[in-house]
Amino acid sequence: MTALVLTLTAAACSGSAHSGGGRTGAAGRGGTLVVGSTGKLPNPDTMIGGAGFEGKRLVSFQLYEGLTRYDLSRADGPPPVAGALATSWSVAPDHRTWTFTLRKGVTFQDGTAFDADAVVFNLARYLDRTNPYWTDALGAAASEYAGDIASYRASGPGRVVLVTKTPNGHFPEDLAHVLIASPTALRRTGSAGFARHPVGTGPFSFVSQSAGRRIELAANKHYWRGAPKLDRLIVESLPDAAARTAALRSGEVNWIEYPNPDDIDSLRASGARIATNSYDHLWYWILDTAKGPWKDVRVRRAANYAIDRKAVAEDLLHGTADPAYQAAPRATGAYDPHADTYSYDPARARQLLAEAGYPHGFTTSVTVPTDGSGNLLPVPIAEALQRDLAAVGIKVDIRTTDWSTLIADEAKGTVALGSDAVAQSTTLFQSEALLPLFVGTGSPFWTGHYSDKAVDALIARAAASPDRTARQDAYRRALALVTADAPWLFVVNDRNPRALAPDVHGLVQPQSWFLDLTTVWVGR
Numbered sequence: 001m002t003a004l005v006l007t008l009t010a011a012a013c014s015g016s017a018h019s020g021g022g023r024t025g026a027a028g029r030g031g032t033l034v035v036g037s038t039g040k041l042p043n044p045d046t047m048i049g050g051a052g053f054e055g056k057r058l059v060s061f062q063l064y065e066g067l068t069r070y071d072l073s074r075a076d077g078p079p080p081v082a083g084a085l086a087t088s089w090s091v092a093p094d095h096r097t098w099t100f101t102l103r104k105g106v107t108f109q110d111g112t113a114f115d116a117d118a119v120v121f122n123l124a125r126y127l128d129r130t131n132p133y134w135t136d137a138l139g140a141a142a143s144e145y146a147g148d149i150a151s152y153r154a155s156g157p158g159r160v161v162l163v164t165k166t167p168n169g170h171f172p173e174d175l176a177h178v179l180i181a182s183p184t185a186l187r188r189t190g191s192a193g194f195a196r197h198p199v200g201t202g203p204f205s206f207v208s209q210s211a212g213r214r215i216e217l218a219a220n221k222h223y224w225r226g227a228p229k230l231d232r233l234i235v236e237s238l239p240d241a242a243a244r245t246a247a248l249r250s251g252e253v254n255w256i257e258y259p260n261p262d263d264i265d266s267l268r269a270s271g272a273r274i275a276t277n278s279y280d281h282l283w284y285w286i287l288d289t290a291k292g293p294w295k296d297v298r299v300r301r302a303a304n305y306a307i308d309r310k311a312v313a314e315d316l317l318h319g320t321a322d323p324a325y326q327a328a329p330r331a332t333g334a335y336d337p338h339a340d341t342y343s344y345d346p347a348r349a350r351q352l353l354a355e356a357g358y359p360h361g362f363t364t365s366v367t368v369p370t371d372g373s374g375n376l377l378p379v380p381i382a383e384a385l386q387r388d389l390a391a392v393g394i395k396v397d398i399r400t401t402d403w404s405t406l407i408a409d410e411a412k413g414t415v416a417l418g419s420d421a422v423a424q425s426t427t428l429f430q431s432e433a434l435l436p437l438f439v440g441t442g443s444p445f446w447t448g449h450y451s452d453k454a455v456d457a458l459i460a461r462a463a464a465s466p467d468r469t470a471r472q473d474a475y476r477r478a479l480a481l482v483t484a485d486a487p488w489l490f491v492v493n494d495r496n497p498r499a500l501a502p503d504v505h506g507l508v509q510p511q512s513w514f515l516d517l518t519t520v521w522v523g524r
Helices: 052-063 116-127 136-148 171-177 185-193 241-250 261-269 297-306 310-316 346-353 378-390 405-409 432-439 453-464 467-483
Strands: 034-037 068-071 081-083 088-089 097-102 149-154 159-164 202-208 214-219 234-235 253-257 273-275 280-289 322-325 362-369 396-403 421-426 488-494 499-500
Touching: 034 052, 034 149, 034 241, 034 346, 052 159, 052 202, 052 214, 052 234, 068 171, 081 088, 081 453, 088 171, 088 405, 116 136, 116 149, 116 185, 171 432, 241 253, 241 261, 261 499, 297 346, 297 378, 297 396, 310 322, 310 378, 310 396, 310 488, 322 396, 346 432, 362 378, 362 405, 378 396, 378 421, 378 488, 405 421, 432 453
Parallel strands: 034 234, 034 253, 362 396, 362 421
Antiparallel strands: 068 081, 088 097, 097 159, 149 159, 202 214, 214 234, 253 499, 273 499, 280 421, 280 488, 322 488
16 A cells, blocks of 8 residues: 555635745745644753653654654554664664664754764763763653663764663664754753754754744755755644634644544535544543552443443544554554453443442542643543443542643652543553553553553563564553553544645655654645
């Protein structure tokens, strides 16, 4: 199957973004893409981020690259890892010592050369507390992807040798997230000032920003894969779904992330294109398995049987998501089509509650983000679940907070507003390094105190193997146990909808959270 290239029609769209001065390019390239995002934009200093994977997709991965990257050129399967700043790599028989051959002729956006010393400089900044460019924020962010690196060194100007603490079969994937900045720029600004003047090797270079709200980037004409087709990329923070739709209609933006599902039919009627595809995503509630009714697996299973996730996917989200009947997202190698467990069965839910000693139900609470990366319509979804759960006797108090507060507290091992559950979205396999943080015993993140030694063992076995098929089999078995344990309320798998004005062309919508914007252009 060839890549699904979304070349939009030239049909008129009321107030479409091509009316803005300087927005359009010649046929096949050029123009300015203005994206309305769902949440606050990230700190653009390499790995600090802070806005979830949407911020990485639209900003960080546009400015920077790692030694590897996701190949986002296809739409018919999860994207493989390809070379970026490295062209090839090999691992020694110990499965710990990795040698990366670096790409020749690459320059940073400030014109300075990329080489092995630049890789070592950045790794020292992330991993060495005594390094003058190290910060607490960088160290914490880097630990998720680079924390397994035990040592690193240059082997001449064109190679680096990285040694992991343990055998790590998904190490090349991890390195797609370990972003490399210009040492020259960092020495000039210091870490304190680098976010105001970020410099990487990515397809777009920094122009200006209003921190957290708007960032403007320009095509990197010297990008090693070839200059992007766009002239400019602007990303604006528009957390309110109605505001995003209004901005698209008025021409303020020509692309919006996650349009309100209620607006999709009218947007299509006005000429916009709605792009969707399955990818690695789960919208769910993390339940506190250490106290109260949620300690009992029968209660957790009862809650999963009580919810009508098909109605959420089809009626509330208008087909922009699929029901999630198990822990593994559909568009992953870990998904087992024969393992869909939790059908809508309120009678079964009531029976399990009675068996657990709660024939009349109980009262609980959940903290729900009001917006943010991949969270769809978080409050309306939570309200739909609240109604379904109330029908079997589980009364839920919904407490709302902003996405940044929720994930910041979760990273500290706590729950914003002290609830018994947290509603959120996540990708489990967009980076395999993160999976133990979601389901592993002793995770520094809040996981609802979930712990299963068999799950831990399967994930550890998978992580150690360089064989992708073997890893997927182990992950499939691990998540089958998670499904049975039901530490989460499994709800939906997003289909990653975005709405594009009719003058936006060339997007490949991959089965991924991330995007390759080098193929996109804006023109009549």
